[in-house]
Amino acid sequence: MELTRYITVGQYLPRSSPLHNLDPRTKILATTALMVTLFLIPSFAGLGLLAAGLLALLALGQIPLGYALRGLRPIAVLLLLTVFLNTFFGGGDAGRTLFQAGPLVATEEGFRRALFVGLRFILLVTAATLLTFVTSPVELTDGLEWLLHPFRRVGVPAHELAMMMSIALRFIPTLLEETEKIMKAQMARGAEFGQGSILRRARAFVPVLVPLLISAFRRSEELALAMEARCYRGGEGRTRMKELRWRTADLVAGACVIAVSTVLVRLR
């Protein structure tokens, strides 16, 4: 039960690959574009090509495939549910019947849809995690802040939102480690997790959540103090060690994403 090994979402892997070196704005925009594309792709062929493309990007970013796949484990239940629902209810009345389980009828059309939606879901999550694997939270913050900047005039607190996200990403591993510690401590006192009815399982987590919340509040207080002691006073007047700068590589990457998206959306 090592949570830190299971939950890889949002974790940055420091490397120096071409992907790591792209401007964070490019990566945020490209990921967003790919996600929109995913919803517009009409065919299996398109999804397949995009999957191949993502695999190539993982390799380019020096992300071990196993590590990336581990990130899918927490969503496995959601994925199975999606596939199940679509198999039995997604096809309407049309299509050949594959098999029947009581009142539930699995149609060929439903099964195709289930596979399609499931694959799209996997690719969606992979694209999002790929972004965080190759972009550090600080870079994400800077990029996001820049992209949100135009909306400040309508009252969007760009710097604060971006900073909040980056701190949240920073504390995921710390809080996971802590959860693990508390669960082990409770197990040593006879607590059992993952046994009995759903209600009992949920109840078993109360003695974990309460100390975790208390500690998270204490941490946030201390962090705020430490940030103030390091002269943090909001986004005003702050500079960056890594300046955002569009390079040729960003242009090329952007062009590639646009070209690939255009083709995939039309592929039948």
Place this chain on the structure above:
Amino acid sequence: MSEPLIEVTDLRYVYHSDTPQAVVALDGLSFSVEPGEYLGIVGGNGSGKSTLAKHLNALLLPASGTVRVGGLDTRDRAAIWEIRRRVGMIFQNPDNQLVATVVEEDVAFGPENLGLPPAMIRERVGEALAAVGMTEFRRRAPHLLSGGQKQRVAIAGILAMRPACLVLDEATTMLDPAGRAEVLETLAVLNRRDGVTIMLISHAMEDLADAGRIIAMDRGRIVLDGPAARVMARADEIPGGRLGAPQMAKLARWLREDGLRLPEGAHTVEALADAVAAAAGLGTQGDV
């Protein structure tokens, strides 16, 4: 003599003042710190050490009395950021003071807040990491480092702001013995080599072996203030719990009580061995 770096005069602070839960945390403190000093502050739980630390960089403001940093009053709102730059603070839990997920990005956080140009930030980050011996970890994730290494990164994050003084509030308390030794060694080097003023706060006298001067606190007051050797020799007089003197200082005192004529201030193994050898008339290299 030059102007003191920090000058505290009649400092008083009360938590929840004007309520029935009022706690007098600091009760009339006065002392000053000279540039280049290595000052230890020792005291039991609740003696007011952390409250004092927070006054030194204007995280708290005095109820009465004054705190001056290089002549700037901490109550002067215009000077607050300059004061925080000059007096860098390192806290107990390294996990709760690291803001970034890459070592060099964390070290850059302070200089970025100061609004320095990128090239200068880069230079300072490099220097600060070198000063604490963490250069090879600059691209690592801090949460995968050991406690001592994390605390060294936190120190580098402060050094990158080019402070005049480092205040460490129980910064060694959560560390294992190896991590503790690692951090103390780093501080000693910074003080000796780079002339950084160090103010190390701890409830454990063992941590203060490198301090030149020690202030002992109890219930918001200073009970002892003087050369480290002298304060350590009188450690048992400091109220407030398990402030055991370092073992060597204790051993020296026992030997003295047994009639051996030993000078004060021998609180490392070598120094005490030499002192005992000298007292026994063996010369300084005797086998003890």
